[in-house]
Amino acid sequence: MNLPAMSARQPARAATAAFIGTMIEWYDFYIYATAAALVFGTLYFPSHDPFVSTMASFATFAVGFFARPIGGLVFGHLGDRIGRKKALMTTLMMMGIATVCVGLLPDFSKVGVLAPVLLVLLRVVQGIAVGGEWGGAVLMAGEHAPQGRRTFFASFAQLGSPAGLILSLVAFRAVTSLDKADFLSWGWRLPFLASSVLLVVGILIRMGVNESPEFAQIKEANKTVKLPVAEVFSSAWRLVLLCIGANTIGIAGVYFTNTFMIAYTTQYVGVTRSLILDCLFAVAIIQLCAQPVAAWLAERIGSARFLKFAALAAMLSPYPMFVLVQSGSVVPMVIGIAIAVVCMASFYSVIAGFVSGVFPTRVRYSAISLSYQVCGAVAGGLTPLVGTYLAHRFVGQWWPLAVFYTCLAAISLLCIVALDARRSQRADASEALHAS
Template structure:
């Protein structure tokens, strides 16, 4: 019996919805990151020392990452128990509402200490939302994929990250061209308020996607479990630990080359805010174009082999990046950052499909969300803080930052090697093995 036209369109529709939904969520996340680097220190954490204000601002950025594992557990449970689609609709609503509220939040001079407190609370809501979003988006795309195409289709959820970055940079590039006083008074709020429109678009698109067919089969066969997260710890603890480490460079690298690089170049090299935002915009386009190519290539040569090569290249990439960035010229900065970003983004594009095939369907949402979000809390949340601290301690020297980046990529490489070895040792358990 032939599949209905609607059923045959669902893989493409699911991949498109994963892309659009994650693009919106990451837009919301990135505009906060950009504002944290540019204005939050001044508006919500005023201090006589810009370093102290920047560190306090990045601390609120880190709070969102620490909330992400909680979101992964909560929505992983809901996604494994009641369905991927319902969980994803909820995360999108939470993120959109919290982001708009940030845009309406009064500054420290208006309401005092209440302002940073509310900012932190809204950041926690954002963190919980994005903590539940990633796993569901990856699974909706990957579990709708035709046989043998999980890696490529799941990569569309990863493609939302550079797309969200591009949108956020466009938004902030527009408002940073305003006079400084206008930018500080209200201009920075406009990208946050625009999220209301994106939220409506995202909800409209996701309504048209069916529930994951793999989850539906598990539910109909009554193979779902009462407490998925407990099952994950009982049967797959070692796999979770390795997947946490494997995700490191894909997460930390983004915030190193984007969030931290904004403050590093403006404060340590002396380039203008508009110049670094222009450079990051060009690099984000390069990332957006390179990720689908990486996913396609990984399907040809094998996911594990590709991830090892990408992680090794990422270990080498920060040295030419910093050499070129130090010049302060537009072209050199674009080329330098792009070298690191292409290596990191190639890894990031493929890792989602790889880890989603490691775990059985009945606990997959919980397991991959926990793995990714715990890594996000540690590697993503602390990377801008660690980078800022190293830049402050080793003023005028970039090599400690490059070594730090190499170590991040090395963690991912070692964990991929271990996962691949474990895969071969567990060849008699197909359900637990990475999808090819």
């Protein structure tokens, strides 16, 4: 095959590789989240009070988020210095190996306090890996995109989240059909061990994608930055803060409607583990279908305008969600959660391309990774903990949870408005300069 033909296929290959790679990374991340809600409290943090065990389990879940900014800084630096592709190959291997090790880890009854210590360490490795993964995947897809298609192509990296969730729910739905003793003994480990197969598949796919053409150009011109993170902090820290806020509902919403919702419905609504997993599986399929439609629509009406509408809709969505979830029946629960998820997922699909366009190529990996992962550490890591606290503090009342979700979406809306205003100011200044 000639080189032009191979080059013409690279955008599609890059988008596919971004999707498959992030799907595997998020599968690994989500199976930990599901296990944290279902089994880790019992096996690694035994207590006479289920609330204490659940909070301890979600605390280890949060540790992974707090490690993500480290991954964003380390791999953002490497991605801006030596290339996006090398950084992504490393993050995928780290995540896969750590996940398999979780599946092999003995529990508290076998090795005592060493068990939760090792669990936390492996969770840190997972956090560092996914912290470096997201920015590179978004850029490999977006920087390979044809002119004017960055938003749509970058959204393929975002598709990895619902696809990984679907895989994780399928895996856990299969093992939760076992009786309780077998599930707690060995069944929960199988989804973690299956990651070894996915790791091999992901590596093979990513080997077939060329380095980002935009990065290749600045490297060939010797325009890479020696310390990209330092330049981000010195020249673009205000933009980073706004991007951290802008990502809030796209990140926190996922863990509110999935991780926290598992614990909430099983402990306070009284539904079974299998029923809520079935509901979340159906909602994840809806999310997978909604995201590319949202990215396509955003290209036509403008990313900033679309994000404002999506964030506003997300602010209103938790109220019908909770009303329907309280029924405890499958169809109303699916509809209720889907309302919130479609609003959140539409925002999540578009935000990656929007944020990546804010920063110059030479520091883009570091800037968007730092923005996304710091937000992930705060909004994503703390959301299940705050939700669990509110549910325990206001037993039988869902409105504090809905207000909390609305506040998360409002943060994103305000930051998108501010980012759009700054972009308009830069555009006006550029036109004035050319006119003069």
